[in-house]
Amino acid sequence: MLDIKFIRENPEKIIEAAKNKNIKIDINKLLQIDKERKGLVLKIDELQAKRNKLAKNAKGQKPTTEQIEEGKRLKANSLQTDIEFKKIDMAYFDLMVKVPTIPSTDTPIGKDENENVEICKWGKPTKFDFEPKNHMTLAKNLDLLDVERGTKVAGYRGYYVKNEAVMLQMGLMMFALEKLISKGFTPIIPPTLIREFALFGSGYFSGNEYNPEIDEIYKIANDEKLSDGTVKKENKFLAGTAEPSLLAYYANEILDKKDLPLKICGFSQCYRSEIGSYGKDTKGIYRVHEFMKVEQVCICEADIKKSDELQKEMVETSKELHEDLGLPYRVLQICTGDMSAGKYKMFDLEAWMPSRNSYGETGSASNFLDWQSRRLNVKYKNKNGDKKYVYMLNNTALPSVRPMIAILENYQQKDGSVIVPKVLRKWVGKDIIK
RNA sequence: GGCGGGAUGCCGGAGCGGUUGAACGGGGCAGUUUCGAAAACUGCUAUACUUUAAAAGGUAUCGGGGGUUCGAAUCCCUCUCCCGCCGCCA
Numbered sequence A: 001m002l003d004i005k006f007i008r009e010n011p012e013k014i015i016e017a018a019k020n021k022n023i024k025i026d027i028n029k030l031l032q033i034d035k036e037r038k039g040l041v042l043k044i045d046e047l048q049a050k051r052n053k054l055a056k057n058a059k060g061q062k063p064t065t066e067q068i069e070e071g072k073r074l075k076a077n078s079l080q081t082d083i084e085f086k087k088i089d090m091a092y093f094d095l096m097v098k099v100p101t102i103p104s105t106d107t108p109i110g111k112d113e114n115e116n117v118e119i120c121k122w123g124k125p126t127k128f129d130f131e132p133k134n135h136m137t138l139a140k141n142l143d144l145l146d147v148e149r150g151t152k153v154a155g156y157r158g159y160y161v162k163n164e165a166v167m168l169q170m171g172l173m174m175f176a177l178e179k180l181i182s183k184g185f186t187p188i189i190p191p192t193l194i195r196e197f198a199l200f201g202s203g204y205f206s207g208n209e210y211n212p213e214i215d216e217i218y219k220i221a222n223d224e225k226l227s228d229g230t231v232k233k234e235n236k237f238l239a240g241t242a243e244p245s246l247l248a249y250y251a252n253e254i255l256d257k258k259d260l261p262l263k264i265c266g267f268s269q270c271y272r273s274e275i276g277s278y279g280k281d282t283k284g285i286y287r288v289h290e291f292m293k294v295e296q297v298c299i300c301e302a303d304i305k306k307s308d309e310l311q312k313e314m315v316e317t318s319k320e321l322h323e324d325l326g327l328p329y330r331v332l333q334i335c336t337g338d339m340s341a342g343k344y345k346m347f348d349l350e351a352w353m354p355s356r357n358s359y360g361e362t363g364s365a366s367n368f369l370d371w372q373s374r375r376l377n378v379k380y381k382n383k384n385g386d387k388k389y390v391y392m393l394n395n396t397a398l399p400s401v402r403p404m405i406a407i408l409e410n411y412q413q414k415d416g417s418v419i420v421p422k423v424l425r426k427w428v429g430k431d432i433i434k
Numbered sequence B: 001g002g003c004g005g006g007a008u009g010c011c012g013g014a015g016c017g018g019u020u021g022a023a024c025g026g027g028g029c030a031g032u033u034u035c036g037a038a039a040a041c042u043g044c045u046a047u048a049c050u051u052u053a054a055a056a057g058g059u060a061u062c063g064g065g066g067g068u069u070c071g072a073a074u075c076c077c078u079c080u081c082c083c084g085c086c087g088c089c090a
Helices: A004-009 A011-020 A027-058 A065-096 A135-141 A147-154 A164-182 A196-201 A243-248 A304-325 A371-376 A401-410 A422-428
Strands: A117-122 A186-188 A193-195 A236-238 A254-256 A262-271 A290-300 A329-333 A345-353 A358-367 A379-381 A387-389 A391-399
Touching: A004 A011, A004 A027, A011 A027, A027 A065, A117 A304, A135 A401, A164 A186, A164 A262, A164 A290, A164 A304, A164 A391, A164 A401, A164 A422, A193 A196, A193 A243, A196 A236, A196 A243, A196 A371, A243 A262, A243 A290, A243 A371, A243 A391, A290 A304, A290 A401, A304 A329, A304 A345, A304 A358, A304 A391, A304 A401, A304 A422, A329 A358, A345 A401, A358 A401, A371 A391, A391 A401
Parallel strands: A186 A262, A254 A379
Antiparallel strands: A117 A329, A193 A236, A262 A290, A290 A391, A329 A345, A345 A358, A358 A391, A379 A387
16 A cells, blocks of 8 residues: 555656556546545535534534434435445545555566566586486485375375474474574564454455455455345454564554564464466475465664665575575566565575476565555654654565475485485484485 | 453543543643752643645544444444353363
8 A cells, every 4th residue: 555645646656667567557547536535525524514513502402303404414415425435435445455566766677577687696506417306206205295195185285294304394494483583583473364454454465355266365264244244254364474464463553663673583384275376386395285484574664775774684584594504596686577566676585496497486575665564554653753654574584395395306315315404404303314 | 152241542440322532540741849850730642634825624533344313432233352150172
């Protein structure tokens, strides 16, 4: 969400941003609706003022018949205006939630992921003097994964993690947590079964509400709509990352500037319905419905420079984690066309995965500026008492599954065994899995 | 799962249909007093939107949403959360 005043004053900038981000939104229509809406607000206020005045005049005594009649008349007028307003307000909201953040000036302009720009690279794609196996073959031979039974029990893309791989995954999580704690992050285990507002607030719905056709989120409680339109029970969702619960932690709160920036990290199970990717990455466990992840979140004052620095710091941490694990990686700066509406600047980190013969995404760092904090209503107050919306940023520290794929494939030996990265040995309890 | 009670401003806590944006107390801020401080006294003490050049207004907000009424913090419905008691499970 952006400030409507900013939109009114800078429509051409928003139109350009939407074009670059491939977002279909008619800003001129929004401005026109805004104008109409404002007019109606004025009209409603005026009518209400009259009603209030009338009621005030009646005060203690019983109102006269004339007063009651006048009141009824005013009420009927308001009712009609209210209906008009509700209609236009809905249209206004529908458009407002789609208004994109203007991407940073250094964001490459591009159509889609093919135009993302590689900005740094570490290590080299692993070379083998034997025919390398993919992670599924390795895992099967070492009894680390069971996808057949995973599918039997959990359905498509279900999997069991077994033996050394369990400690390997837990080790990855612990390793990430330890690193972040050492860098001053507050560790949190957030809820993953969460309310709608948290997901809407962090921008996980494509529009103004959950859309089962395209939103990659599991809805779990039923909404039983009654005949009068009211919803019986509140909807709940399974979060795809710790980010929404970490951000919504501060919803409707006013933070103290002296406590900023807040650096927090969350460990959670992550659920993805992958509704739009049925045919994609069907081999192995690259794309699954649930995994674990440690996520970094920063909340800072409304200062672009400071938020840029924080984002850089978080990306550095991710790089460090990959380097400590000895995984070759590259960092991409994401182009406008591959960015979602709310994002200001975005980087992806990709680890080398031999079986794909390419890099595969293991992390994503985004700066949303105040786009999320406006939806979640998180502000901060400085010494003079001025209130502003905070800036919010997030970045993966480490997910559980994909780095494991990279480790199995990059660290495999000719005999099918897998060397355990040094930093994980204290959890796995051995140097080599065979 | 059943049955009760509750949610009011920064905090505590009144109000239960009519000058209530909200008594009273605490806290905070400013002033008087003081060499300074404490105490005492006095005043101020929400947010969002909006009209206006300004001065000054208007509207909304008493957990969220909806309704009844000329008029709602107060009555009704509903959702969420909290607190009791009973049941069930660990």
